[in-house]
Amino acid sequence: MNSYDVAIIGSGPGGYVAAIRCAQLGMKTAIIEKYSTLGGTCLNVGCIPSKAMLSSSHHYEEATKHFEEHGIEIPGEIKVNLEKMVARKQAVVNQTTGGIDFLMKKNNIDVYEGLGSFKDATHIKIDGKDAGEIEAKNIIIATGSKPSNLPFITLDKERIITSTEALELKEVPKHMIIIGGGVIGLELGQVYYRLGAEVTVIEYMDRILPTMDAGLSKELNKVFKKAKCKMMMSHKVQSVERDGDEVIVKAENKKGDLVEFRGDYCLVSVGRRPYTDGLNAEAAGVKINDRGQVEVNDHLQTNVPNIYAIGDVIRGAMLAHKAEEEGVFVAETLAGQKPHIDYNLIPGVVYTWPEVAAVGKTEEELKEAGIEYKAGQFPFRALGRARASGDTDGFVKILADKTTDEVLGVHMIGARCADLIAEAVTAMEFRASAEDISRYSHAHPTFAEAVKEAALAATDNRPLHV
Ligand code: FAD
Ligand code: NAD
Numbered sequence: 001m002n003s004y005d006v007a008i009i010g011s012g013p014g015g016y017v018a019a020i021r022c023a024q025l026g027m028k029t030a031i032i033e034k035y036s037t038l039g040g041t042c043l044n045v046g047c048i049p050s051k052a053m054l055s056s057s058h059h060y061e062e063a064t065k066h067f068e069e070h071g072i073e074i075p076g077e078i079k080v081n082l083e084k085m086v087a088r089k090q091a092v093v094n095q096t097t098g099g100i101d102f103l104m105k106k107n108n109i110d111v112y113e114g115l116g117s118f119k120d121a122t123h124i125k126i127d128g129k130d131a132g133e134i135e136a137k138n139i140i141i142a143t144g145s146k147p148s149n150l151p152f153i154t155l156d157k158e159r160i161i162t163s164t165e166a167l168e169l170k171e172v173p174k175h176m177i178i179i180g181g182g183v184i185g186l187e188l189g190q191v192y193y194r195l196g197a198e199v200t201v202i203e204y205m206d207r208i209l210p211t212m213d214a215g216l217s218k219e220l221n222k223v224f225k226k227a228k229c230k231m232m233m234s235h236k237v238q239s240v241e242r243d244g245d246e247v248i249v250k251a252e253n254k255k256g257d258l259v260e261f262r263g264d265y266c267l268v269s270v271g272r273r274p275y276t277d278g279l280n281a282e283a284a285g286v287k288i289n290d291r292g293q294v295e296v297n298d299h300l301q302t303n304v305p306n307i308y309a310i311g312d313v314i315r316g317a318m319l320a321h322k323a324e325e326e327g328v329f330v331a332e333t334l335a336g337q338k339p340h341i342d343y344n345l346i347p348g349v350v351y352t353w354p355e356v357a358a359v360g361k362t363e364e365e366l367k368e369a370g371i372e373y374k375a376g377q378f379p380f381r382a383l384g385r386a387r388a389s390g391d392t393d394g395f396v397k398i399l400a401d402k403t404t405d406e407v408l409g410v411h412m413i414g415a416r417c418a419d420l421i422a423e424a425v426t427a428m429e430f431r432a433s434a435e436d437i438s439r440y441s442h443a444h445p446t447f448a449e450a451v452k453e454a455a456l457a458a459t460d461n462r463p464l465h466v
Contacts, residue, residue: 007136012040014311015142018327181208360409376458
């Protein structure tokens with residue numbers, strides 16, 4: 001039987017990054033993945049394919065709606081070839097998952113293909129291509145998550161679908177009904193409205209992206225409305241049924257009336273659930289809480305001392321970069337180091353266009369905590385760079401402590417915000433004040449100037465360009 005210092009179950013961004021860091025730190029490392037490709041949800045059916053489809057559909061929108069204003073004329077009709085678009089997406093996925101194979105080899109990590117299940121706290125049985133059993137001193141559970149569903153919905157995966165099927169459709173829906181105005185619903189909703197589908201978003205709460213700063217929800221809602229999407233807030237879905245090629249969704253509105261929606265596809269995007277099916281965690285004595293999460297302490301250690309857990313399968317935001325940080329954290333802990341993660345500074349990004357990005361506290365959270373703060377906001381339309389490219393929607397908002405001026409939260413919506421948020425994370429990691437940000441140079445003309453201007457507005461309300 002092969003023996004390891006550490007074995008990792010699951011090869012998503014949590015698992016494969018943990019494996020690399022363990023190997024870098026000199027541990028003999030194995031990784032077990034039930035699918036034939038590595039990379040987990042993120043690389044196969046999550047972050048990467050959704051961004052490929054967002055990019056392709058963005059190009060189409062630019063070509064059909066904006067090229068003309070730039071003086072670019074395309075003779076003839078511009079058409080979507082969805083089959084080709086999906087094939088390109090798959091090629092991007094294949095290249096990316098292939099990259100993980102390379103990284104595993106480069107770091108001498110043994111890869112086992114098959115379902116890993118605990119026999120006891122140090123032995124894992126593998127069922128599948130590489131069937132057998134391995135032994136490991138330490139084990140990291142990185143089994144990720146699967147889409148959640150509502151109890152009364154039957155996902156037929158044909159017309160009543162999750163994000164996984166929505167990334168593989170054979171036709172552009174005529175009318176896509178989306179249940180859940182969260183990250184998946186909005187990213188994939190934007191893909192399909194750009195490609196010509198009518199889109200209806202049904203959200204239970206009173207706004208889209210309910211966990212983000214309300215200002216961002218409001219601004220993105222405007223973008224979807226401008227694209228003629230129906231944004232049905234405060235609607236509680238009661239039933240979803242198939243009628244031939246039609247899907248009928250009934251939802252109760254605020255007044256208690258039942259409203260009916262008819263479409264040809266229904267995307268259910270109401271969150272994801274931690275995944276431990278088939279893991280046989282009981283055999284090792286690992287505790288799973290009533291939310292289905294593997295329970296961990298501050299060191300990401302389960303109740304069984306040599307077993308750790310990371311990523312979507314434990315508490316916290318279900319984000320690839322959070323899983324990666326945790327993978328590194330556990331590897332370094334096993335090596336006797338003292339790593340640290342500040343969960344308040346894990347940024348959140350929605351890859352629509354305009355992009356939405358945030359880090360730290362929202363205004364709602366600061367109010368609730370009774371923290372006095374100042375807010376400085378700067379609109380993208382006041383930036384030369386934004387006007388040059390025609391990306392004038394959005395703003396950057398900086399929230400700073402009223403007394404100390406320390407930055408407590410940064411919330412932005414606009415072009416390239418997914419990248420701009422890194423500046424805010426860096427500033428907050430170093431506990432910068434708004435004045436600090438306002439005093440260092442930002443290249444002109446860039447979108448990043450909005451960050452400086454918002455900092456000037458937060459410091460003492462003296463932005464230069466509005
Ligand atoms: P996963 O990536 O889910 O990987 C777990 C792996 O474990 C899987 O490969 C699974 O097959 C394997 N596994 C499970 N059980 C076993 C077992 N018993 N034996 C062997 N293998 C097993 N996050 C972002 O940060 N940015 C984004 O842009 C983003 N976009 C997304 C878009 C979509 C459509 C979706 C669905 C998710 C997106 N996410 C995004 C979320 C992100 O994918 C997850 O947070 C991330 O993949 C979690 O990583 P993980 O390693 O914890 O688990
Ligand atoms: P989510 O939690 O972002 O959004 C789910 C939405 O569904 C919420 O707004 C919620 O209020 C709503 N909802 C819940 N029950 C409902 C009901 N009965 N009727 C109507 N609406 C209802 O979840 P998601 O969009 O499914 O994404 C799942 C996870 O994947 C998220 O945790 C997210 O972090 C991750 N993800 C991240 C990215 C990214 O980082 N860009 C992209 C996609 C997914």
